[in-house]
Structures are given as C-alpha cells and as structure tokens.
Amino acid sequence: MVIEPRESVSVWxxxxxxxxxxxxxxxxxxxxxxxxGASIPKAYFLLFKGAFGSAFALNETLTRSIPLIxxxxxxxxxxxxxxxxxxxxxxxxxxxxxxxxxxxxxxxxPPVLMVPFLVVxxxxxxxxxxxxxxxxxxxxxxxxxxxxxxxNFVVLLVVSYLIEGxxxxxxxxxxxxxxxIIDEGVLPTLLAKGRxxxxxxxxxxxxxxxxxxxxxxxxxxxxxxxxxxARAAAFSGINVNRTVIMTAMVSGxxxxxxxxxxxxxxxxxxxxxLSPGFGYTGIAVAxxxxxxxxxxxxxxxxxSAVYVGADAMSRAVNIPTYIAxxxxxxxxxxVLCSVMLSQYRIxxxx
Amino acid sequence: xxxxNGAGKTTLMNILFGHYQADEGDILVDGEMLPPGSTQAxxxxxxxxxxxxxxxxxxxxxxxxITLGTESMWxxxxxxxxxxxxxxxxIRDYGLVVDPDVLVADLSVGERQRVEILKALYRDARILxxxxxxxxxxxxxxxxxxxxxxxMTAKGLAIIFISHKLHEILAxxxxxxxxxxxxxxxTLETAASTREQLAELMVGRIVTxxxxxxxxxxxxxxxxSDVSTGATGAAELKNIDLVLHQHEIVxxxxxxxxxxxxxxxxxxGLRKDFSGSVLLNGKMLDAGNPRAIVASGVxxxxxxxxxxxxxxxxxxxxxxxxxxxxxxxxCRAGFIIDGNRAxxxxxxxxxxxxxxxxGPNAQTRLLSGGNMQKLILARALSNSPSFILANQxxxxxxxxxxxxxxxQLLEARxxxxxxxxxxxxxxxxxxxxxxxxxxxxxxLSSALPTGERSIAEIGxxxxxHDDRGEANMGSLTNGH
Numbered sequence: 052m053v054i055e056p057r058e059s060v061s062v063w064x065x066x067x068x069x070x071x072x073x074x075x076x077x078x079x080x081x082x083x084x085x086x087x088g089a090s091i092p093k094a095y096f097l098l099f100k101g102a103f104g105s106a107f108a109l110n111e112t113l114t115r116s117i118p119l120i121x122x123x124x125x126x127x128x129x130x131x132x133x134x135x136x137x138x139x140x141x142x143x144x145x146x147x148x149x150x151x152x153x154x155x156x157x158x159x160x161p162p163v164l165m166v167p168f169l170v171v172x173x174x175x176x177x178x179x180x181x182x183x184x185x186x187x188x189x190x191x192x193x194x195x196x197x198x199x200x201x202x203n204f205v206v207l208l209v210v211s212y213l214i215e216g217x218x219x220x221x222x223x224x225x226x227x228x229x230x231x232i233i234d235e236g237v238l239p240t241l242l243a244k245g246r247x248x249x250x251x252x253x254x255x256x257x258x259x260x261x262x263x264x265x266x267x268x269x270x271x272x273x274x275x276x277x278x279x280x281a282r283a284a285a286f287s288g289i290n291v292n293r294t295v296i297m298t299a300m301v302s303g304x305x306x307x308x309x310x311x312x313x314x315x316x317x318x319x320x321x322x323x324x325l326s327p328g329f330g331y332t333g334i335a336v337a338x339x340x341x342x343x344x345x346x347x348x349x350x351x352x353x354x355s356a357v358y359v360g361a362d363a364m365s366r367a368v369n370i371p372t373y374i375a376x377x378x379x380x381x382x383x384x385x386v387l388c389s390v391m392l393s394q395y396r397i398x399x400x401x
Numbered sequence: 402x403x404x405x406n407g408a409g410k411t412t413l414m415n416i417l418f419g420h421y422q423a424d425e426g427d428i429l430v431d432g433e434m435l436p437p438g439s440t441q442a443x444x445x446x447x448x449x450x451x452x453x454x455x456x457x458x459x460x461x462x463x464x465x466x467i468t469l470g471t472e473s474m475w476x477x478x479x480x481x482x483x484x485x486x487x488x489x490x491x492i493r494d495y496g497l498v499v500d501p502d503v504l505v506a507d508l509s510v511g512e513r514q515r516v517e518i519l520k521a522l523y524r525d526a527r528i529l530x531x532x533x534x535x536x537x538x539x540x541x542x543x544x545x546x547x548x549x550x551x552x553m554t555a556k557g558l559a560i561i562f563i564s565h566k567l568h569e570i571l572a573x574x575x576x577x578x579x580x581x582x583x584x585x586x587x588t589l590e591t592a593a594s595t596r597e598q599l600a601e602l603m604v605g606r607i608v609t610x611x612x613x614x615x616x617x618x619x620x621x622x623x624x625x626s627d628v629s630t631g632a633t634g635a636a637e638l639k640n641i642d643l644v645l646h647q648h649e650i651v652x653x654x655x656x657x658x659x660x661x662x663x664x665x666x667x668x669x670g671l672r673k674d675f676s677g678s679v680l681l682n683g684k685m686l687d688a689g690n691p692r693a694i695v696a697s698g699v700x701x702x703x704x705x706x707x708x709x710x711x712x713x714x715x716x717x718x719x720x721x722x723x724x725x726x727x728x729x730x731x732c733r734a735g736f737i738i739d740g741n742r743a744x745x746x747x748x749x750x751x752x753x754x755x756x757x758x759x760g761p762n763a764q765t766r767l768l769s770g771g772n773m774q775k776l777i778l779a780r781a782l783s784n785s786p787s788f789i790l791a792n793q794x795x796x797x798x799x800x801x802x803x804x805x806x807x808x809q810l811l812e813a814r815x816x817x818x819x820x821x822x823x824x825x826x827x828x829x830x831x832x833x834x835x836x837x838x839x840x841x842x843x844x845l846s847s848a849l850p851t852g853e854r855s856i857a858e859i860g861x862x863x864x865x866h867d868d869r870g871e872a873n874m875g876s877l878t879n880g881h
Contacts, residue, residue: 059767269726269736272719279714285671286701286709287723288691 053398060394068393069339069346072385073353079385080378089368101363102356110245112352112359114317118143118326119351120254121309122333124261125177127342129302131265132278134188134295136181138199139306140330141206145180146173146310148210151218151229151321154236154314165235169311170253177307178300180206185299189292203330211323220320229321238316250312255348257305262344264301274298306330335383341390354379402563403570403603404580405825410563411453413580414530418450419443430528449521453532455513459506464488466505467520484523491522495553511542518549529553530561535569547573565603565656566864567596579603600857604827613833614815619647621683622819623788628667628677630843636660638667638675639843645788645819650810651848652822652834655863660843661823662704665792668821669701670694682787695724700786700813702777702794704823710777711765718747718761721780754779755805771802778809789813789820795829807833827856841865 081091102112122139129136136142149172160168184202187193213229220230238249265271276284277294285291313325336354340346361375404410415421417428422438429435430446443450457466468484488501497515505513514534521529531550535543550560550573564570570577570591577594579587579602587602623645631637638660645651655661666672667679673689680686687693695701703709711720722731722743732738747761756775758768768776774794781789791810795803810820810833824830830837831851838848839862846862854862 059764267737267740269732269738272726272738276712276715276719276723280708280712283709283712283723286669286691286703288670288695289723 054395055398056395057393064393065341065390068389069341069350069386072339072389073382075385075389076378076382079381080374083374083377084370087370087374089370094364094368094370097364097367098357098360100360101367102360107245108359108363110242110247112356113251114246114248115359116348116351116355117248117250117254117316118309118313118329119332119336119355120258120348121305121312122329123336123340123347123351124254124257124344125302125305125309126333126337127340127344127347128261128265128274128305129298130278130337131342132274132295132298133281134185134278134298134302135196136184136199136299136302136306137196137334138181138184138202138330139302139309139333140326140328141199141203142177142180142303142306143310143313143326143330144206144210145176145303146307147314147321147325148206148213148310149173149176149307150232150236150311150314154232155230156233159233159235162235162239165233166238166249166315169232169236169315170308173307173311174304175307177305177310178303180307181299181303182296185296189295207323210321214321214323218321227323231320232315236315237319238312246317248312248316250316253308253312257308258344258348261301261305265344270294270297306333309333332379335379338383339386341386354382357382402561402578402580403565403567403599404563405565405603405827408565408580408603409583410565410580411532412583414450414532414561414563417443418448418530444524444526447525447527448530449524449526449528450530451514451517451521451532451534453534453536455517457505457513457516460504462502462504463499463508463516463519464501466516467501467523471524488519488523491519494556495522496549511538511545514538514542514546527557528559528561530563532563533565534562535564535566543569567599567603567860568864570599571596581605597857600860604856604860613650613811613835616648616815618649618835619817621646622681623668623821624678624680625664626678626680628664628675628679630663630667630672630675635842636663637843638663638845641677641845643821643838643845643848645821647787647817647819648814649836650814650820650822650834652824652830652837652851653840653845654824654827654830654837654859655840657825659840660845661792661840663843664840664845665704665790665823668694668699668790669703692724692727695786696728698787700781700789700818702774702781702789702791704792704796706770706773706777711773713764713766715765716761717751717756717758717763717765717768717776718744720765720776721747721750721761724780750779750783753783754809771798771805774798774802774806778806782809782813785816785818786813787818789818790823791820792823793825794822795824795826827859831856839863 077095084091084094101108103109122143125139125142126136150169153172154169158168159165180202181199184195184198187198188195214227218229220228241247241249241251265274273284273289273294276287276289277291281291309329310325314321318325332354336347336350339350339353357378358375361372361378364370365372365374402410412421416423419438419440419442427434428437430448433446435446436442458469461469464485467488472479485501492498497519499508499512499515499519505516508516518529534546538546550562554560562570562573574591577589577591577599578585579599581603621644625641625643628641629638636658641664643651653661663672667675667688670687670689670691670693678685679688681697681699684697687697707713712723725731726738731743744761751758751761754775756768756779757772765773765776789810794806794810798806810822814820822830822834834851836848837851837854837859839846839859841863842865
C-alpha cells in the first residue's frame with residue numbers, strides 16, 4: 052500500500068472533507084443505534100428535532116455552542132502555530148475564576164464597562180495560565196501536550212478548594228458554589244425566552260477578529276509561518292519563540308473568555324460543573340473546522356446540536372445519551388481520515 | 402567507490418540495498434536478478450549495508466540490536482542461546498570485539514560501527530556496503546577498520562567501500578570505481594592508479610572560466626575579522642578572517658560540517674554567539690537579526706531550500722515578503738499586510754526571475770526545485786543587495802537551473818555586489834570565483850586568486866592538510 056500526496060487539492064475537495072466525515076460518522080453510529088434496538092431514521096429525526104426542531108431547542112443549541120466557539124477558536128489558533136494546547140478546559144476555569152474574583156462585588160462599574168472588564172480579566176487569566184506551559188516549552192523544551200493537559204486538573208482542584216472554602220457562597224445552603232456575579236457584570240440575554248445570552252455576540256465577534264488576524268495581519272502570517280516551517284520562519288527573521296508565546300496568549304485568552312461567558316452569562320456563579328469538558332470538545336470543534344476560525348462557528352453549532360439533540364433523542368427512544376459522545380468521537384476520527392484522504396491518495400501495489 | 406559529495410554514491414548504494422528504486426536498469430547478484438525496491442530481497446541475496454548514520458536502537462543491547470528483525474514477529478520462542486553462539490563465532494572470526502550484553506547507548510562510535518558490521522554479517526552478508534565509514538572515526542579507529550576489512554575480504558567477502566577521501570580509498574581497496582555527477586567515469590586497479598589521476602577523475606577536468614568578465618574589485622564590502630564561535634568541534638569557527646570587495650565572488654571550498662554552515666548562520670543573522678567582528682559596508686553587522694541584516698543590504702540564499710528557504714505550505718507571494726513583511730512598504734499601520742502591493746511586487750519578481758508558476762497565489766509546494774530556487778533568488782536579489790551569501794546555491798538543481806542561478810550571481814557581481822559562494826563542488830568554485838579559500842575543521846585558509854592553487858592542493862587542504870600542502874595525517878597513511 053502506498054500513500055502519496057495529491058498534486059493539487061481543489062477547494063471543493065478540501066472543503067467537503069468534513070461533510071463526508073459527518074456523513075460517515077452518522078452511518079457508523081447508525082449501527083450502534085440499531086444495536087440498541089431503536090429505529091435509525093426515528094432516532095436521527097428525534098436528534099435533529101431535539102437540536103433544531105423548536106425555538107426552545109434552537110435556543111438551547113446556540114447557547115451550548117457559545118463556549119465551544121471560544122474553545123474551538125482557542126485550539127485552532129494554537130494548533131496553527133503547532134502549539135498543542137490541550138488545556139482549554141483549565142484556561143476556561145481560569146477565566147471563570149477571574150470573573151468570580153472581580154465580578155462578585157470587589158469592583159462595581161456600570162454594565163457597559165463591567166462586562167468588557169470581566170471579559171478582559173478572564174482573557175488575561177486564561178493567557179496567564181497558559182504562560183506556564185509555553186515558557187516551559189520555549190525555554191526548556193518541555194512538551195506542551197503534557198503540561199497543558201495536566202494543568203487542567205490542577206486548576207480544577209484549585210476551583211474545588213476555593214468554592215468549598217474561602218469563596219463558598221454563604222447563601223448557597225451548603226452547595227459548593229461561589230457567590231453570584233453582581234447584576235452589573237451579568238451578560239444580558241438576547242431573547243425574551245430562553246437562556247441565549249450576549250456571549251454569542253462576543254463569540255461571533257471573536258471568530259471574525261481571529262479570522263482577520265490570521266489572514267490579513269503580520270501576526271497571523273507569522274503564526275502560520277512558524278506552524279508550517281519553524282526553521283524557514285526563523286531564517287526569514289521571525290522570532291519563533293516570541294510568536295509561539297504570543298499565540299499561546301491569544302489561545303489562552305479565548306478559552307478564558309469562555310469561562311467568563313459561562314459564569315457571567317449562563318450560570319451566574321462558579322461551580323465545579325461549569326464545563327462538561329468544553330475545553331476538550333473545543334479540540335474536536337477546531338479539527339472539524341480544519342483550524343479555520345470562521346468554520347469554527349458552524350462546527351461548534353454542529354457539535355452542540357449533537358449533544359443537545361442526543362439528550363432529547365435518548366429520552367424519547369431510550370438510548371443512552373452517551374451516543375452523543377460516540378458520535379462526536381467517531382466524527383473526529385472520520386474528519387482526520389477524510390482530511391488526510393483529501394490531501395493524499397492511497398494506491399495498492401504488489 | 403570514490404566520488405565527491407553529491408556525486409550519487411549514496412543514491413547508488415540505496416538502490417542496491419533496495420531503499421530506492423531505479424528508474425531503469427537491472428542489478429544482478431550471482432547472476433540472479435535482484436527485485437528492485439526491496440530491502441528484504443537485498444538482504445536475502447547476501448547484501449549488507451552499514452549506513453553513514455547508524456541505525457541502532459540506543460536502549461537495546463548489542464545482541465538485541467543484532468538479532469532485531471531476524472526473528473519472526475509471530476514466533477513465541479526466542480532462541481537467544483543460538484543467536485548468542487552465532488554472534489560469538491562472528492566476533493571471533495573477524496576480530497570485531499564488542500560485548501554482546503552492553504547497551505548500545507554506552508558504546509563509542511567505533512564500537513557502534515562494529516555492531517553495524519556484525520549486524521550485516523549476522524544476516525549472512527557476502528557483499529558488504531560501507532557508506533563513508535570513516536567519517537565518524539578517529540584515525541586510529543579508521544586504521545583498525547581497514548585491518549578488519551582486509552581480513553574480511555581474505556575470508557571471501559566482497560566489500561564496497563564508499564568515500565570521498567583519496568588516501569583511504571588507495572589504502573583499503575583492490576579496485577576503484579569513480580563516480581561523478583551520477584555517472585561512473587572510470588574503474589581502475591588500485592595498484593595502477595595515482596592520487597593525481599584519481600583526483601582529476603573525481604572532480605572532473607578544470608572547466609575554463611569563460612564567463613567571469615574582468616572587473617576590478619572595488620570598495621571593501623564585508624570584513625570578517627577574528628571570528629570564533631567555540632573552542633572545539635569541527636563545525637565551530639576558529640579565528641576566521643576574510644575580506645570581500647565590490648565586483649568580487651569569493652568561494653569557500655570544504656567538506657560539509659567543517660564550519661561553513663556556522664559562518665553562513667552568522668552572516669544570515671541566525672547566530673550571535675561569536676567573538677570577533679563582522680563589518681558590512683563599514684558598519685557592525687546587526688548579529689542575530691535577520692530582518693535588519695537583509696534591510697542593510699544583504700541577500701541570503703540558504704543551503705537547504707525546503708527546510709529554510711521557503712514555507713512550502715504558504716503562497717508564493719507570502720514567501721516573497723517573508724523577509725521584509727514588517728517594513729513600511731509591505732504593511733500598513735505596522736501590522737496589516739498590504740496584500741495588493743505584496744501581490745503586485747510578487748508578480749513583477751515572478752516575471753523578472755522567470756519563476757514558472759500559475760501566479761502569486763499559487764502554493765509554493767507545487768514549484769519544482771529549480772523554480773523554488775528562482776523564488777529564493779527573487780527574494781534575495783531583487784533589491785540589489787551589496788553583499789550576497791550564496792550557500793550551495795545550485796545543489797540538486799538540473800543543468801538549466803544551475804546555469805540560471807550562476808548567471809544571476811555573475812550579473813550581481815557585474816553590478817557591484819560582493820558574493821560569498823559556499824560550495825562543495827570544486828568545478829563550480831573554479832568556474833565562478835575570483836578568489837578561493839578552503840575551510841577545514843573550522844579554520845579558513847587565506848583566499849588566494851582562483852587558479853593559484855591546483856585542484857589537488859585544494860583537495861588536500863579540504864582533507865585537513867595545512868595551507869602549504871604538507872601532509873599531517875601521519876599514522877593514517879603510513880603503512881598502507
């Protein structure tokens with residue numbers, strides 16, 4: 052078997068790769084659904100209906116996609132520079148900690164200032180957390196996959212300590228949660244009904260900003276050059292270490308904003324179940340979007356729809372909600388395969 | 402097998418060993434056709450190869466390294482006793498002493514090479530290929546190796562010994578095949594050949610220098626004085642002095658890894674940890690700052706196009722602005738790339754340097770080697786640099802592209818640029834340079850007008866003999 056690169060890859064072939072992947076993963080999961088004894092068309096219909104079938108469902112899907120857009124952007128920026136940030140989960144909680152620290156009464160500003168202030172503080176906290184792994188990488192060549200991944204657990208333990216101890220809300224009736232974000236800092240909801248909040252606007256805005264940055268600015272150029280060929284980048288005069296550190300700050304900052312958005316936009320206060328793995332799912336979002344910042348938005352909405360729809364489907368046809376995790380997992384593998392197949396062809400040879 | 406770097410020795414041996422597949426032609430072993438492209442077929446036909454860069458697993462013992470791959474993946478049984486016995490026999494027969502139970506990580510380079518040879522013998526090799534086996538050895542280790550090889554041929558083995566060092570080939574071989582630019586240019590009996598004869602065959606007849614027009618050197622452009630980078634190591638510079646003038650091409654000859662790369666790194670702005678001074682047009686070189694160096698009038702052609710010259714996954718226009726992307730001409734407000742202006746300039750450069758491509762938006766990876774080099778020339782030469790660093794500018798290019806690159810360098814010389822040409826190809830250096838210096842072990846000889854030293858003299862200096870051509874290899878050549 053020989054794998055050889057295709058001479059030129061058309062835009063169509065590259066762009067449709069994730070679509071084929073999603074179709075393939077739906078087919079693979081169909082086998083599991085039928086194994087669980089449910090009707091395949093019915094299950095997929097219910098999944099679709101649960102995600103998009105009503106105003107409430109759509110509202111819920113979009114709400115759930117907000118943190119995924121942020122973490123998806125965080126991962127896609129970092130991976131572009133070949134800086135493998137697996138720690139968006141931890142940076143999300145760092146952002147949530149910052150929102151809680153500054154937003155529960157320490158500082159009070161009018162809402163027009165308070166919300167941006169919390170967003171900036173959350174971004175700084177996320178970036179600061181990622182500073183540890185990135186400096187270890189640039190100065191001591193420590194592998195960032197290990198350090199960013201393990202820091203997630205460290206941060207979760209810090210959060211656990213704070214909300215069980217010094218930051219525990221006395222009004223919480225013993226539940227481990229921090230005090231509520233003051234009204235000035237809460238992100239407004241967008242619609243009269245449902246939980247959809249202003250975080251979506253910030254997320255879409257950031258997706259456009261990151262896209263513009265990657266495509267039209269010197270910084271974006273340098274991030275891409277370092278990611279594709281660090282030695283050639285260094286030869287042309289790009290400071291590789293500085294570029295990687297800057298990339299990490301942007302990446303950590305975006306994940307930090309996800310934490311602010313969830314704390315100040317959705318929940319209102321910090322708990323340990325603030326994120327059911329949004330940081331990790333962000334990796335799937337970025338892969339599905341092939342690291343394109345604009346494609347992160349539909350990818351995040353798709354994965355969010357899978358989770359939200361799977362909830363509804365499992366209630367209706369009695370399949371475990373874990374089918375959503377399987378579908379997401381299979382779709383990532385399928386995307387990796389289909390992206391590879393769009394760049395390479397396989398030839399069989401004796 | 403004798404030949405300069407890049408003559409095709411390793412390629413030929415890799416074809417023989419099944420790593421590469423030849424476009425045409427057959428290989429016969431004992432009268433039988435060898436199936437192309439199969440290492441396993443080569444091994445079972447009795448061919449063994451000792452690569453220039455060892456292929457040993459550091460974390461395994463000598464015995465484990467040697468038996469690795471000889472046993473079926475599916476057998477549960479591991480017959481260590483018999484493999485140990487076979488290895489002990491080989492060690493005894495050939496005098497290749499090494500402890501079978503020591504980790505390879507703990508072995509010296511010479512011992513590792515013995516393990517590689519044993520590995521081939523263990524697989525019942527009757528034809529042994531040694532690719533530049535002395536490159537990593539001390540003279541004493543080389544001599545022991547030669548003795549071993551002689552005892553092996555006495556026992557009936559056939560050995561292909563690859564080197565670019567004349568004295569080694571003369572010391573160890575029975576017959577010599579000389580390879581130049583991918584072709585066998587002669588096969589001689591060692592006893593009947595002389596060093597001069599071989600040198601001439603290896604590098605080719607001296608090409609006349611028709612194209613170097615007579616231009617008087619002008620002002621001093623580059624002054625390197627007393628530059629050193631570290632005390633030891635063949636690639637570390639030791640008190641380098643060199644002056645380049647306008648209208649002048651100065652060549653540096655030498656075997657790769659003798660400091661040329663280090664000097665090129667310093668002049669390109671990739672290294673700043675050196676002592677001594679480098680003056681460019683009378684001003685201190687902004688060491689360690691490639692963009693400032695380019696802005697001060699330096700054009701750089703890197704040694705490795707693919708690794709350093711271009712970012713293959715980016716567009717052509719993006720590669721053309723990589724060196725001056727932060728300049729006012731190419732970006733607005735200090736950070737927004739002026740894509741229109743960059744593409745327009747790329748368009749002009751593509752035309753001027755005849756880069757064959759679909760346009761500025763085409764992917765760089767789709768360019769052929771020659772066109773990729775033209776792209777690098779376009780970037781390096783289009784704003785008329787006063788100093789040009791050309792490190793192996795024609796390596797791996799076809800004849801047409803070679804002629805183009807050389808013409809561009811001569812054009813720049815005519816215009817008044819000073820050019821430093823680093824090359825391993827003596828033909829090229831003889832044809833293109835006004836003055837020529839030789840680098841060996843981090844030392845640079847004086848740069849004499851090209852032609853004042855003979856090819857043989859230069860060859861000896863490349864091999865580490867000093868400026869006056871006196872042999873100081875001592876023990877290595879004695880007795881053989």
